[in-house]
Amino acid sequence: MSQSLQLFTPSSNITLLKPNNNYALLTASSRRLQVTTTTTTKQLSVAIRASASSSSDPKVLLTHNGTPEAGPHVAKSQLVSSDSSSIDVDSVTEVELKENGFRSTRRTKLVCTIGPASCGSEQLETLAGGGMNVARINMCHGTREWHKQVIERVRRLNEEKGYAVAIMMDTEGSEIHMGDLGGAPSAKAEILGLNSEFTIQDGEIWTFSVRAFDAPRPERTINVNYDGFAEDVRVGDELLVDGGMVRFDVIEKIGPDVKCRCTDPGLMLPRANLTFWRDGSLVRERNAMLPTISSKDWLDIDFGIAEGVDFIAISFVKSAEVINHLKSYIAARSRDSDIAVIAKIESIDSLKNLEEIIQASDGAMVARGDLGAQIPLEQVPSAQQRIVQVCRQLNKPVIVASQLLESMIEYPTPTRAEVADVSEAVRQRADALMLSGESAMGQFPDKALTVLRSVSLRIEKWWREEKRHEAMELPDIGSSFADSISEEICISAAKMANNLEVDAIFVYTKTGHMASLLSRCRPDCPIFAFTTTTSVRRRLNLQWGLIPFRLSFSDDMEYNLNKTFSLLKARGMIKSGDLVIAVSDMLQSIQVMNVP
Numbered sequence: 001m002s003q004s005l006q007l008f009t010p011s012s013n014i015t016l017l018k019p020n021n022n023y024a025l026l027t028a029s030s031r032r033l034q035v036t037t038t039t040t041t042k043q044l045s046v047a048i049r050a051s052a053s054s055s056s057d058p059k060v061l062l063t064h065n066g067t068p069e070a071g072p073h074v075a076k077s078q079l080v081s082s083d084s085s086s087i088d089v090d091s092v093t094e095v096e097l098k099e100n101g102f103r104s105t106r107r108t109k110l111v112c113t114i115g116p117a118s119c120g121s122e123q124l125e126t127l128a129g130g131g132m133n134v135a136r137i138n139m140c141h142g143t144r145e146w147h148k149q150v151i152e153r154v155r156r157l158n159e160e161k162g163y164a165v166a167i168m169m170d171t172e173g174s175e176i177h178m179g180d181l182g183g184a185p186s187a188k189a190e191i192l193g194l195n196s197e198f199t200i201q202d203g204e205i206w207t208f209s210v211r212a213f214d215a216p217r218p219e220r221t222i223n224v225n226y227d228g229f230a231e232d233v234r235v236g237d238e239l240l241v242d243g244g245m246v247r248f249d250v251i252e253k254i255g256p257d258v259k260c261r262c263t264d265p266g267l268m269l270p271r272a273n274l275t276f277w278r279d280g281s282l283v284r285e286r287n288a289m290l291p292t293i294s295s296k297d298w299l300d301i302d303f304g305i306a307e308g309v310d311f312i313a314i315s316f317v318k319s320a321e322v323i324n325h326l327k328s329y330i331a332a333r334s335r336d337s338d339i340a341v342i343a344k345i346e347s348i349d350s351l352k353n354l355e356e357i358i359q360a361s362d363g364a365m366v367a368r369g370d371l372g373a374q375i376p377l378e379q380v381p382s383a384q385q386r387i388v389q390v391c392r393q394l395n396k397p398v399i400v401a402s403q404l405l406e407s408m409i410e411y412p413t414p415t416r417a418e419v420a421d422v423s424e425a426v427r428q429r430a431d432a433l434m435l436s437g438e439s440a441m442g443q444f445p446d447k448a449l450t451v452l453r454s455v456s457l458r459i460e461k462w463w464r465e466e467k468r469h470e471a472m473e474l475p476d477i478g479s480s481f482a483d484s485i486s487e488e489i490c491i492s493a494a495k496m497a498n499n500l501e502v503d504a505i506f507v508y509t510k511t512g513h514m515a516s517l518l519s520r521c522r523p524d525c526p527i528f529a530f531t532t533t534t535s536v537r538r539r540l541n542l543q544w545g546l547i548p549f550r551l552s553f554s555d556d557m558e559y560n561l562n563k564t565f566s567l568l569k570a571r572g573m574i575k576s577g578d579l580v581i582a583v584s585d586m587l588q589s590i591q592v593m594n595v596p
């Protein structure tokens with residue numbers, strides 16, 4: 001696989017390099033790399049095609065016609081640049097663009113939950129190289145130190161290897177769940193990399209208790225995190241672990257202890273979610289009064305803000321209020337970095353207040369795991385379709401999550417049904433797909449990611465070939481006249497792009513808003529989104545069809561376009577004759593042109 005990197009020379013060396021000249025770079029390992037010089041601004045940047053193994057080699061020597069250039073070794077190579085004459089794009093997209101051209105870049109974004117099976121630097125790099133756009137950490141599991149280490153590893157990968165993986169922190173929320181299980185791990189738990197789990201047999205009697213136990217806990221007893229549990233359940237209720245992975249009947253209550261008989265045997269994983277049902281529907285009495293964001297969640301949120309995560313996903317959102325509250329909390333604490341708030345739709349209340357919640361949020365997640373424990377399973381697909389559609393209309397990115405490739409936790413290939421499920425989410429044009437246990441604790445994290453990637457590419461291509469760009473009615477969402485103009489421009493630009501079969505849409509956007517408006521239209525061609533800050537660039541990672549670049553640009557569109565053309569041409573990402581449509585935040589116009 002080839003990779004591209006940027007190399008900087010100290011200003012004293014600038015005169016040594018002539019534009020459009022061929023140079024060679026000799027690395028410490030004596031590899032010869034092809035160098036093409038491109039610009040001669042203050043700091044010269046050169047684009048290099050290099051083999052992956054040698055591209056991170058920092059000691060390089062520049063030669064011209066076989067002789068070393070005078071002066072010191074060319075400055076050490078850096079994969080990520082921030083100077084004004086360069087452009088940053090993640091290395092995976094760049095390779096994809098060069099190898100397959102515009103039409104084949106993946107439009108659907110991929111989120112991977114990081115857990116024991118994927119937290120090592122090498123494993124993270126494999127996932128980043130495999131197309132992970134966002135790494136998700138779930139605060140239900142692991143310590144803050146553990147999560148901090150994952151964040152640091154991802155950051156280091158981004159800096160050193162040119163990836164642009166964003167970080168999403170997912171809160172625990174205050175629904176009812178079991179405690180850690182303790183006990184000796186079984187063979188299966190070892191396979192899954194877990195340190196404890198239990199297989200519950202049919203008819204076994206287990207006690208669910210809110211008491212705090214000193215280890216060792218009494219046999220066949222499980223902790224419950226919610227103090228009101230024993231008061232709220234009634235004899236005769238049905239207790240579901242993880243939305244039905246194991247089921248119990250409540251047979252007796254003794255103070256803080258609730259005795260239950262297993263009616264559907266299965267595997268219990270630590271900290272699994274618990275719901276109880278009466279007369280065929282979910283009981284939501286007292287636990288409905290628990291705050292959406294618990295005191296532990298607030299500490300996790302402070303941690304997320306301090307670490308500068310890109311997204312915070314809020315579990316069990318019930319109303320728009322909590323989202324508004326969190327957004328002002330974040331705004332007061334992190335003035336310069338804007339963290340996007342993602343509402344997880346996984347409760348009956350969130351479905352009731354769907355439009356307001358999504359309107360208040362920066363994006364949403366169809367969290368099918370818990371959702372399927374709160375509404376009958378057969379209602380989950382239509383709920384998913386509705387959430388995806390509302391998000392699209394309100395211009396908020398949406399992630400479809402949970403059990404996409406569940407069998408790949410244990411097996412190297414997915415079931416046909418799983419592939420069909422992934423295809424359906426891609427066909428619905430969700431912005432992103434998410435791996436949970438498959439990447440967090442499964443045996444084949446990178447294989448699962450490969451399946452998501454190849455299914456996305458195939459279904460997207462099929463849809464384009466069938467010319468199925470659906471005519472979704474996109475409502476006017478802006479609050480001002482200027483906003484409405486931007487929306488109309490984007491809708492028209494996307495339509496023109498389809499009709500003229502252009503190769504790419506270019507959008508110059510400081511806040512990312514124009515880019516998201518274009519993404520909402522789901523055009524047939526990719527959208528190159530140029531933005532000035534790395535944090536906006538990382539956030540755009542979650543949106544359908546956007547290829548985010550960091551680039552400093554001015555209000556002068558002609559200058560911006562020429563600069564972009566020359567930088568992208570030099571890196572082999574576009575070529576003369578490509579047809580491009582350009583729009584920007586600064587100028588209310590649509591330009592159509594061939595790359596000179």
Ligand SMILES: Nc1ncnc2c1ncn2[C@@H]1O[C@H](COP(=O)(O)OP(=O)(O)OP(=O)(O)O)[C@@H](O)[C@H]1O
Pocket residue numbers: 113114115116138140141142170172269369370435436437438440441
């Ligand atoms: N940081 C971690 N440490 C240990 N195990 C983890 C970690 N993150 C995830 N896992 C394991 O992977 C499984 C799937 O991860 P996921 O984040 O989807 O979990 P979940 O607890 O089922 O869902 P959620 O809290 O989002 O409703 C978890 O049940 C857990 O067993």
Ligand SMILES: CC(=O)C(=O)O
Pocket residue numbers: 315344346366367368369370371401402436
């Ligand atoms: C992802 C998540 O929280 C769920 O599916 O429940």
Ligand SMILES: [K+]
Pocket residue numbers: 138139140170171172173315
């Ligand atoms: K969670």
Ligand SMILES: [Mg+2]
Pocket residue numbers: 315346367369370
């Ligand atoms: Mg959940």
